[in-house]
Amino acid sequence: MDGNGRWATQQGKPRLFGHRAGAKRVREIVESCPDLGVKYLTIFAFSTENWKRTQAEVAGLMMLFRRYITKETQALNEKNVRVRFIGDRVRLDKKLQTLMDELEELTKDNTSVNLTIAINYGGRDEVARAIKDIARDVRDGKLDAEGVNEGTLSSYLDTMVLPDPDLVIRTSGEARISNFLLWQSAYAEYEFIDTLWPDFTRDIFSEVLDRFNGRDRRFGAVKK
Structure with missing residues (x-):
């Protein structure tokens, strides 16, 4: 969900104004998923590299995450949205961790949309x-090293219960993957669009999905 800061700058506002606008946009996109046929949606909210931003911006983002969860919990549950969080939670403050745990528990039986929020997430860090967990289990005799394969690694990732992504959308005109779902996206389709995230509407989402549905996906095979 890139471009919040630049969007705010264009409006003559501080960067956190853009992040707040971006958070509001999330609701529209999540609510559009059932009608657009999207069962699983993963949003990249905060990366392991985002700690490099100014202390004020990081603190503002953490406050925004706490506020978003508190404000949206009831609506997400009423919309039958199941929420999961991926990423390393250890560095997050305890209040935010508690809110994340509570939201996951509250929505665990919901079935309309599976919303995954990546906070303090990085693809390399995840792998x-x-x-480390695989090595520990091999050492403790819980896992046979000779039997470790791609499926084994997938089962140790944060996304172990989720399907691999079909489509990865990067907003704001940046044409890089920025450490997002590196293992899982091996055969994902990519869309790099110029739209800044706060301007990423349901209609734009629908257009991107239409283009995706027109692609020929062969997964390394030759079309017969």
């Missing part, structure tokens, strides 16, 4: 954490 490194998974490898």
Whole structure:
């Protein structure tokens, strides 16, 4: 969900104004998913690299995450949205961790949309954490090293219960993947669009999905 800060700058506002606008946009996109045929939606809210931003912006983002969860919990549950969080939670403050745990527990039986929110997430960090866990289980005799394969690694990732993404959308004109779902996106389709996230409407989402549905996906095979 890139471009919040630039969007705010264009409005003559501070960067956090853009992040607040971006958070509001999330609701519209989540609510549009059932009608657009989207069962699983993952949003990249805060990366392991975002700690490099100014202390004021990071603190503002953490406050925004706490406020978003508190404000949206009832609506998400009423819309039958199941919420999961991925990423390393250890560095997050305890209040935010508690809110995340409570939202996951409250919505665990919901079935309309599976919303995954990546906070303090990085693809490389996720794989490194998974490898550490695999190594620990091999050491403790819980896992046979000779039997480790791609499926084993996938089962140790934060996304172990989720399907691999079909489509990755990057807003704001940036044409890079920025450490997002590196393992899982091996055969995902990509869309890099110029629209800044606060301007990413349901209609634009629908247009991107239409283009995706017209693609020929062969997964390394030759079309017969």
